[in-house]
Amino acid sequence: MDVLSNLLNGFQTALTFKNVYLCFIGCLWGTVVGVLPGIGPLAGITLLIPATFGMDATGAIIMLAGIYYGAMYGGSTTSILMNIPGESASVVTCIDGYQMARKGRGGAALFIAAWGSWIGGTLSIIGLMFLAPSLANFAVKFGPPEMFALLLIAFILLGSLGKGSFFKTVPMILFGLLVGTIGMDPLTGTMRFTHGIKDLYDGIGFIPVAMGAFGIGEILTSTEESLVRFVGKVKMRELLPNRDELRASWAPIFRGTGLGFLIGLLPGSAHVLSSFVSYTLEKRLSKKPEEFGTGRIEGVAGPETANNAASESAMIPFLGLGIPTGPAPAVMMIALLIHGVRPGPLFISEQPQVFWGLIASMYIGNLILIILNLPLVGLFVNLLRVPFRILFPVILLICLVGTYSVNSSVVELGILLFFGVLGYIFRKLDFDIAPFILAMIIGPTLEMSFRQSLMRSAGSFSIFLKSPIACTLIVMSCLLFLWNIFRAVRPKKAWEKALEEGE
Amino acid sequence: MKSQVKRLSVLMALSLVIISASFAADYPTKPITLINPQAPGGTLDVQARAFAPLAEKMLGQPVVVVNKTGATGMVGGLAGAQAAPDGYTLTVGSVNIPNAIEWEIANNRKPPFTRHDFVCIGTFTMSPTFLIVPPDSPYKTLADFVADAKAKPGQLAFSSGGLYGMSHLPAEIFARAAGIKVRHVPYTGGGPSLTAVVGKQVDFSVNYPANTLSLIRGNKVRALAVIGAKRLKSAPNIPTTKELGIDAEYYGWVGILAPVKTPKPIVDKLRDVMKKVVEGKAFVDIIEQAGDEVRFLNGEELAKYMNTESEKIAKLYAEMVKETPK
Amino acid sequence: MTKERGGSLIFLAAGIYGLVFSVQLPLGKWNQPGPAVFPLSLSILLCLFGMGWFIRGKGAGKKQGSVRLRGFVQKFMTPIRIVGLTAAFILTFEFLGYLLASTIYLFILFLWVSRYRLWAALALAIAFGAGSWLFFEKLLATPLPRGFLS
Numbered sequence A: 001m002d003v004l005s006n007l008l009n010g011f012q013t014a015l016t017f018k019n020v021y022l023c024f025i026g027c028l029w030g031t032v033v034g035v036l037p038g039i040g041p042l043a044g045i046t047l048l049i050p051a052t053f054g055m056d057a058t059g060a061i062i063m064l065a066g067i068y069y070g071a072m073y074g075g076s077t078t079s080i081l082m083n084i085p086g087e088s089a090s091v092v093t094c095i096d097g098y099q100m101a102r103k104g105r106g107g108a109a110l111f112i113a114a115w116g117s118w119i120g121g122t123l124s125i126i127g128l129m130f131l132a133p134s135l136a137n138f139a140v141k142f143g144p145p146e147m148f149a150l151l152l153i154a155f156i157l158l159g160s161l162g163k164g165s166f167f168k169t170v171p172m173i174l175f176g177l178l179v180g181t182i183g184m185d186p187l188t189g190t191m192r193f194t195h196g197i198k199d200l201y202d203g204i205g206f207i208p209v210a211m212g213a214f215g216i217g218e219i220l221t222s223t224e225e226s227l228v229r230f231v232g233k234v235k236m237r238e239l240l241p242n243r244d245e246l247r248a249s250w251a252p253i254f255r256g257t258g259l260g261f262l263i264g265l266l267p268g269s270a271h272v273l274s275s276f277v278s279y280t281l282e283k284r285l286s287k288k289p290e291e292f293g294t295g296r297i298e299g300v301a302g303p304e305t306a307n308n309a310a311s312e313s314a315m316i317p318f319l320g321l322g323i324p325t326g327p328a329p330a331v332m333m334i335a336l337l338i339h340g341v342r343p344g345p346l347f348i349s350e351q352p353q354v355f356w357g358l359i360a361s362m363y364i365g366n367l368i369l370i371i372l373n374l375p376l377v378g379l380f381v382n383l384l385r386v387p388f389r390i391l392f393p394v395i396l397l398i399c400l401v402g403t404y405s406v407n408s409s410v411v412e413l414g415i416l417l418f419f420g421v422l423g424y425i426f427r428k429l430d431f432d433i434a435p436f437i438l439a440m441i442i443g444p445t446l447e448m449s450f451r452q453s454l455m456r457s458a459g460s461f462s463i464f465l466k467s468p469i470a471c472t473l474i475v476m477s478c479l480l481f482l483w484n485i486f487r488a489v490r491p492k493k494a495w496e497k498a499l500e501e502g503e
Numbered sequence B: 001m002k003s004q005v006k007r008l009s010v011l012m013a014l015s016l017v018i019i020s021a022s023f024a025a026d027y028p029t030k031p032i033t034l035i036n037p038q039a040p041g042g043t044l045d046v047q048a049r050a051f052a053p054l055a056e057k058m059l060g061q062p063v064v065v066v067n068k069t070g071a072t073g074m075v076g077g078l079a080g081a082q083a084a085p086d087g088y089t090l091t092v093g094s095v096n097i098p099n100a101i102e103w104e105i106a107n108n109r110k111p112p113f114t115r116h117d118f119v120c121i122g123t124f125t126m127s128p129t130f131l132i133v134p135p136d137s138p139y140k141t142l143a144d145f146v147a148d149a150k151a152k153p154g155q156l157a158f159s160s161g162g163l164y165g166m167s168h169l170p171a172e173i174f175a176r177a178a179g180i181k182v183r184h185v186p187y188t189g190g191g192p193s194l195t196a197v198v199g200k201q202v203d204f205s206v207n208y209p210a211n212t213l214s215l216i217r218g219n220k221v222r223a224l225a226v227i228g229a230k231r232l233k234s235a236p237n238i239p240t241t242k243e244l245g246i247d248a249e250y251y252g253w254v255g256i257l258a259p260v261k262t263p264k265p266i267v268d269k270l271r272d273v274m275k276k277v278v279e280g281k282a283f284v285d286i287i288e289q290a291g292d293e294v295r296f297l298n299g300e301e302l303a304k305y306m307n308t309e310s311e312k313i314a315k316l317y318a319e320m321v322k323e324t325p326k
Numbered sequence C: 001m002t003k004e005r006g007g008s009l010i011f012l013a014a015g016i017y018g019l020v021f022s023v024q025l026p027l028g029k030w031n032q033p034g035p036a037v038f039p040l041s042l043s044i045l046l047c048l049f050g051m052g053w054f055i056r057g058k059g060a061g062k063k064q065g066s067v068r069l070r071g072f073v074q075k076f077m078t079p080i081r082i083v084g085l086t087a088a089f090i091l092t093f094e095f096l097g098y099l100l101a102s103t104i105y106l107f108i109l110f111l112w113v114s115r116y117r118l119w120a121a122l123a124l125a126i127a128f129g130a131g132s133w134l135f136f137e138k139l140l141a142t143p144l145p146r147g148f149l150s
Helices: A002-014 A017-035 A041-052 A057-082 A088-102 A106-140 A144-159 A166-180 A206-224 A243-264 A270-285 A298-313 A315-321 A327-338 A352-383 A388-407 A410-428 A434-456 A462-466 A468-489 A491-502 B002-026 B043-059 B071-082 B096-106 B142-151 B169-178 B190-198 B209-217 B264-279 B281-289 B299-323 C003-022 C037-056 C077-096 C098-113 C118-139
Strands: B032-036 B063-067 B089-094 B118-127 B129-133 B157-160 B183-186 B204-207 B222-227 B252-259
Touching (some): A017 A057, A057 A088, A057 A298, A057 A327, A088 A206, A088 A270, A088 A434, A106 A243, A166 A434, A166 A468, A166 C037, A206 A410, A206 A434, A206 C077, A243 A270, A243 A298, A270 A298, A270 A434, A298 A315, A388 A410, A388 C077, A388 C098, A388 C118, A410 C003, A434 A462, A434 B183, A462 A468, B032 B043, B032 B071, B043 B209, B043 B252, B043 B264, B071 B089, B071 B096, B071 B252, B089 B096, B118 B281, B129 B142, B129 B169, B129 B209, B142 B222, B157 B190, B169 B222, B190 B209, B209 B222, B252 B264, C003 C037, C098 C118
Parallel strands (some): B157 B183, B157 B204
């Protein structure tokens, strides 16, 4: 088939010694950048663009792509081992991943995360290869009404993310949405809740809140009792998942791939969305949903696979239309331009060698990353055997520097500390923080889609009903909402009955 | 006595000259940051990142582009205005800066900075916009479009990359010049606003050649006109609004600014380097590859242009503010 | 004071804050919803949930988990110290510069919280302070304040 021969050509291009080397450097650098909080993939890519100027287009793209994936992989490492999400798509991984680490299964979690990411990424690329142009056309049909409907259902799913009841998670989501409105309103230019503080004009960033609520919050909780933490000697066997865990992971991985691939096509924070939709899906499908949050491998396998699949398919609108939907494809677009390649709808047909070289390098990149990450798992897990009383001040410092490095703002450091204390308080009060952060990230898009839809339709709500996609999703979300309330009210009766029987 | 004072002052003046000359001679001794107030991948980004490595060759120090997005360019603009005036932090300026500032003023708010906080180094481009519609839209010419818009006031909608931004104003100017009433749906950035046209979520939009040309060539959007006075080299078949009898033109300039107190020798050196790079073949090639045209204005010309533009924009905003519901 | 009540207070506080400030924003019209719509509705909902949980959280002490006020400060001494130190770091670090501020911060943490001996704490602080400075400033080229010594 034409596709296969093109792919083989692509591999020929990508498998030159130089290009593999570049891919490796990119992946390594990306992993380092991903593990360190605050310095995200965009900064990493940006720092290296001048270095690519001397290379040919294919080589440059390959290296930059490697950085991007590497950062995605690196982000999950800190989530699992330290309960600090490296980037927004890893927030969900913290929930069960960290619990697994506390039970000594951290190595297994890291392995499954890397493994699932690889499978998700590779399958996603295959899908991309065959379907890029047609999927790009589908993606553009997703306008504000559809986006709003999708996010609505996502938020309702978010309500079942937490360990506690639906009614406890909902106010956290509301709170997160409210915090998300801080800053300039993009549709009218009005400042909301900023009180004239310049650093708040752009809203409260993910990094200070996540680092604070998860990182500092975790440290504060842990230091309460004593500073001695028992971390046993880690045997090689324990680094790998056991048979049960492997068996349990297959289904989530495949579901995660499909889910991630589809959601990744959509504009906006698709990979965050895909990670928590996958999590809630796994929780619902599981025979033991109440164990989610205590260290179920499905809660790591699904989301990690989904977010990787999503970051691959996020390239589709860019490859098919030349419109970058996120910062990483954007930077790649520029790298292409600098090297004389013009992205756009004609990109695939006009520059096949670059396109297929890119595709081939995606496979190679994913492969390199899993080869890199597996031995690194052992390294990272051993890093954590450093006594906690030395480790925690260093982690605090890294959180502070990471936050500062984004915008050089002391106000953000204050936000970091504030959310650290708030996260700590919420933890003590048994309220879940993950829904709060996720709501904060996705909330602005929800609001904007709603308002854009009304602006388009001059105030008529029929715009939601006219679109089949939007309509279906809204109906589904209403049903889901009612179901959630039903479940939240009912189980109490069953529980009470059990108590009575027990007595 | 007098001669002593005279000698002293000559010596002081001389030493000042020598010091500032050595300032310029030494500059730059460390990497230069170029703040881009807009999102990665956008019009400004492409030009700045094309410029950076070429300038680096001439200056001998890395030139790093850093995106500081937010508030339609205000966050980055503010950072640039408040940066230390030592020539190591420059801003990729664009017409969005006077756009944003005048909007604040028109709404009776004090802008966090103004164009007087900057000194102009020069421009990369000064491009007009295309008026585009979805590829299967019923409008084949601009006349069709205007006629339909007049028949349905307030029903057609356009997408823009952001409120009062570079892709919003040309549409407003065009609408007023053509005498039509249309609705505005803001999106966040050039990319999403283009996707909206491709996906037929809106009826039309205006955007710049760098973003739009490849979509036009790939038949994902149809261009009805260029909102300006001259046809573009890269799209010679597309008529201009002036030709078609509509008096609308708008040029989104993109260039480099420095904090106003930057010492003159450094400013001069930057202007010199910029002129050489921007007019050099390597840069021109990249820009033309993207579908745009290079147009270099030096610092003083840019400053004059910004002043006249700001007045025009202020007048436009005064009208727009009157029409906005409160 | 039960846990649910504690949470409800936070929600009420956030809701009231949101209410106060979002009523000052323009509501807009149906065909152009203004910036107040979303925050206002959220604040109202938050207040409702806050009140709801406040009432529900009324249960007597032990069954639902409670947070006692006696011995409160004693138990939370360590976190309080950490928070206080971090606040001090944040306030002074642009003035002192990263290297100095981080070393002092680490030193006090090692001494006061981790309870190392004076020399051990000092050695660790210098090692990690200088090490991190080298890593971030030199290797990663992160912009860090120089402080008054530069």
